[in-house]
Amino acid sequence: MNEDILKSAKSICTFCQTPIKNESEEYLCPSCHSPYHADCWEENKGCAVYGCGEKKKINNEEVSLNEAIINIEYLINRNQFSEAIIECKQLLKLEKRSTELKNLYNRAVALINNKINLLTSGDEAFNRKDYKSAEIYYRNVLKYADEVETNFINARLEISKEKIPDQKRKKLFQNILIIILILAILSAIGYLGYYAFVLKEDRDYTELVRSDNSKDLKSMEQMLGKYEFFLRNYPDGKYRKRIIDRINQYSYQIANGYYKNDWRLSLRYFNKIANSIDTADAKNLMNNIYNSAFEEYRQKISNAKKLNSVSKYSEALNELNNAMNILNSFPGSEIAKERNIVESNMQLLNKKISSIVKINEINREITDKDRELNGQLPSSGSKTVLLEGRVVRYTDPDLFTVKESSKGELVVVKSLDGDFSAGQSIKLECLTSGNITIPDDTGKNREYKLYLPYFENNSSNEQTFSDPEKDAIYERVKILKTQKAKIDSLLKMNLM
Numbered sequence: 001m002n003e004d005i006l007k008s009a010k011s012i013c014t015f016c017q018t019p020i021k022n023e024s025e026e027y028l029c030p031s032c033h034s035p036y037h038a039d040c041w042e043e044n045k046g047c048a049v050y051g052c053g054e055k056k057k058i059n060n061e062e063v064s065l066n067e068a069i070i071n072i073e074y075l076i077n078r079n080q081f082s083e084a085i086i087e088c089k090q091l092l093k094l095e096k097r098s099t100e101l102k103n104l105y106n107r108a109v110a111l112i113n114n115k116i117n118l119l120t121s122g123d124e125a126f127n128r129k130d131y132k133s134a135e136i137y138y139r140n141v142l143k144y145a146d147e148v149e150t151n152f153i154n155a156r157l158e159i160s161k162e163k164i165p166d167q168k169r170k171k172l173f174q175n176i177l178i179i180i181l182i183l184a185i186l187s188a189i190g191y192l193g194y195y196a197f198v199l200k201e202d203r204d205y206t207e208l209v210r211s212d213n214s215k216d217l218k219s220m221e222q223m224l225g226k227y228e229f230f231l232r233n234y235p236d237g238k239y240r241k242r243i244i245d246r247i248n249q250y251s252y253q254i255a256n257g258y259y260k261n262d263w264r265l266s267l268r269y270f271n272k273i274a275n276s277i278d279t280a281d282a283k284n285l286m287n288n289i290y291n292s293a294f295e296e297y298r299q300k301i302s303n304a305k306k307l308n309s310v311s312k313y314s315e316a317l318n319e320l321n322n323a324m325n326i327l328n329s330f331p332g333s334e335i336a337k338e339r340n341i342v343e344s345n346m347q348l349l350n351k352k353i354s355s356i357v358k359i360n361e362i363n364r365e366i367t368d369k370d371r372e373l374n375g376q377l378p379s380s381g382s383k384t385v386l387l388e389g390r391v392v393r394y395t396d397p398d399l400f401t402v403k404e405s406s407k408g409e410l411v412v413v414k415s416l417d418g419d420f421s422a423g424q425s426i427k428l429e430c431l432t433s434g435n436i437t438i439p440d441d442t443g444k445n446r447e448y449k450l451y452l453p454y455f456e457n458n459s460s461n462e463q464t465f466s467d468p469e470k471d472a473i474y475e476r477v478k479i480l481k482t483q484k485a486k487i488d489s490l491l492k493m494n495l496m
Helices: 002-010 038-044 059-077 081-094 099-127 131-141 147-198 200-210 217-233 240-258 263-273 279-309 313-328 335-376 468-491
Strands: 026-028 035-037 384-396 399-404 410-414 425-439 445-453
Touching (some): 026 038, 035 038, 059 099, 081 099, 099 131, 099 147, 131 147, 147 200, 200 217, 240 263, 240 279, 263 279, 279 335, 313 335, 335 425, 335 468, 384 410, 410 425
Parallel strands (some): 410 445
Antiparallel strands (some): 384 399, 399 410
16 A cells, blocks of 8 residues: 555656556656656656756756866866866756766866965965075975966066075075174183183282282281282192292281280291291291290299199199190200209199188088087186188287288287288187287388187196096197198298
């Protein structure tokens, strides 16, 4: 049933809309396969379906199409691509199914695109004055150009040929100029390097000599430092000998100028040039330095002795240390022979310094023991006081003037057993015994408070007590006094 309907549908003529009775009368459109009566196809001269456009071909039309294709190929061969494209478009409106026409159309389009691209690149190169590249593009364009375009391209080529030599010369000049500039820059860099490194020593030496205008010792020291700095920077330089001579000259002048006021500085500069100056000059300068140092050495020894005499042992030791430093500055000289004497004096002072601590401890213990005895003795109506001060002088063998530490007043201590010396610090338990009149430093009589050492004034009582504890205290005090006497003997020793 469906096949009959489909068959009947295919048998309706598209042109006249009547059934096609015999298959021999039927003609199908080559494009859309619509059915026609053969007569209707001939009468309509092609397909009646809107948009199909299939036409009946006749012999004359086929001949005309072949001639058109040949003409299009001719136009392409003559590089007339625009005309060929127009022809193809017109024919394709009638012969849409013609593969040959489509191939010719695509070929013409591709060729004209190549020509346009090459011509555009050539014009761009020509406009930016790259005539060499423009010439290459234009020569390739000639392969696709027609007669009119060939004349235009040839004109451009002629211009390019004329411009290329000028451009080459200009390029050559530019290259030469660049090379000259590079050489100039390299030369400048080379000169700067030569000036900065090779000539640096010359420049520094010139500047050093220009600044050398010393007029006094201070400016000489500054210039000497500059010359020594230069020598450190150029230890093997070509100006080495001149620099060393100048250093020796300044060192000699400074050493010769300072030996009176600062022999140490003078000796330091002398040691720099001791082996490079004239023997007579060196000997004379060294004698001057030595004499100044020896004078200071004697002064240090004298100061140490004076300080020792007033019990300023640390200050005296400091003076001896300074004296020892002077000896160390002149090894092997006559002054160095006194090293043993100075060392012995220093040892003695060290013993005295350490003994000061010991004797203070002894005095403190004696005072404590006196207090213990004072508490154990029978009351006699007298009271003891602790006298602390420094011995100023002595008038008689048993009278000593003491300056109290607390009030700063001068008092007199009468001691038969006391072995005191001027400048000695004392700390005694004493009994007050009224006043005494004796001459002062100016020889005028003056009244002073009189103190009696408690221990001496109670020695008669030592035998009256038989208490073992008291006996032990008295024995300890005797021992302490013996030790104190030995230390006092040490402290009274004079320096050699």
